[in-house]
Amino acid sequence: MPGLYFEELEEGRVYDHPYTRTITEMDNVLFTSLTMNPQPLHLDEEFAKTTQHGQRLVNSLFTMALVGGMIVHDLTFGTTLGNLGYERVEFPNPVFHGDTIRASSTILRKRESQTRPDRGIVWFEHRGINQRGEVVHVCERKGMMMKRPAGVPVLAERTR
Numbered sequence: 034m035p036g037l038y039f040e041e042l043e044e045g046r047v048y049d050h051p052y053t054r055t056i057t058e059m060d061n062v063l064f065t066s067l068t069m070n071p072q073p074l075h076l077d078e079e080f081a082k083t084t085q086h087g088q089r090l091v092n093s094l095f096t097m098a099l100v101g102g103m104i105v106h107d108l109t110f111g112t113t114l115g116n117l118g119y120e121r122v123e124f125p126n127p128v129f130h131g132d133t134i135r136a137s138s139t140i141l142r143k144r145e146s147q148t149r150p151d152r153g154i155v156w157f158e159h160r161g162i163n164q165r166g167e168v169v170h171v172c173e174r175k176g177m178m179m180k181r182p183a184g185v186p187v188l189a190e191r192t193r
Contacts, residue, residue: 045140048108061130104138118175141157141158154177
């Protein structure tokens, strides 16, 4: 099923996304290396042993990207016109190799575009939560969403 159109995103609604992902050492090392981040906290086990956590941390931008991907199927697949920005990004708890992450989203608010009648702006809050129920990532994101084109059935008809 495609994502939701602007009209289908209800303010205050919470979406608990079905996908989970256990983060591996390879995920962390590959992402950190691909993004040219030399931070030893992500790459050097011996260095990380000397830090407050005593082990390597998963790159927080990987966590953010993972949560951002987990929400697509339910909310924005084929119905977004793009991100307009992130207004708040937080990582209240660390993520380690072996942690399993799930995502939850809340529609904070929305408004129709002031210049284009075929779209609207939606403010989302996305949360990443680990297997212990700890929130490891929170962000508020603003996205440009398509309005339902003429002839496209309403959500209830599309999901039958």
